[in-house]
Amino acid sequence: MQIKLLAEGGAMKPGPALSQKLGPAGIPVNQVIQKVNEATKDFQGMKVPVELDININTKEVNVQVFSPPVSELLKKEIGIEKGSGLQKKANSGNASIEQIIKVAKIKLPNLLCKDLKSAVKTVVGSCVSLGILVENKPSVEVIQEINEGKYDKEIKEEKTETSDEKKAELDKYFEELKINQEKLVKATQEESEKKESEKKEETPEEKKK
Numbered sequence: 001m002q003i004k005l006l007a008e009g010g011a012m013k014p015g016p017a018l019s020q021k022l023g024p025a026g027i028p029v030n031q032v033i034q035k036v037n038e039a040t041k042d043f044q045g046m047k048v049p050v051e052l053d054i055n056i057n058t059k060e061v062n063v064q065v066f067s068p069p070v071s072e073l074l075k076k077e078i079g080i081e082k083g084s085g086l087q088k089k090a091n092s093g094n095a096s097i098e099q100i101i102k103v104a105k106i107k108l109p110n111l112l113c114k115d116l117k118s119a120v121k122t123v124v125g126s127c128v129s130l131g132i133l134v135e136n137k138p139s140v141e142v143i144q145e146i147n148e149g150k151y152d153k154e155i156k157e158e159k160t161e162t163s164d165e166k167k168a169e170l171d172k173y174f175e176e177l178k179i180n181q182e183k184l185v186k187a188t189q190e191e192s193e194k195k196e197s198e199k200k201e202e203t204p205e206e207k208k209k
Helices: 016-025 029-039 070-078 097-110 116-130 139-147 152-156 164-201 204-208
Strands: 002-008 047-054 061-065 093-095 132-134
Touching (some): 016 029, 093 097, 097 116, 116 132
């Protein structure tokens, strides 16, 4: 019997779905949870694809762990809990090209990419939906720069370490941008609330016009 799960790294808890599958087979749920948590402890704070291979006769359970989705690795790498729900108005983080290369190297064996450069572009593409900037720029712009060869040196050397100086510059840029974006979002919300309030105050005669 095979069971596929998306488990919280090192912190999976018993749930009805798993109990319903393991119960009839006489497999102790807590024992399986313990095995999964041990196998995924290096991925704490991330959701990890896991496949359980269970021998119904011997009750033996084998746990196979796959690398987390690109989005989970990106969030872990730049230290955010979730992506931005307002990608066009607010960003969630600012990654260096070295951080992108690091994630691409981890995921390369699982991606349908011919080389690391293609994997880097795939990872940058995932930054779009999460609202993550790369090197202070929108992800779409960075993909164009990768195509033009701007980061060929870093990719060829497989650079995965960001200098403290560069990290500080990226953080400073993002903090300043975040303040401005929060002001913009707040102003937009206030404008929307004002229009909604004015709409409610309209008389029936005004609404007919």
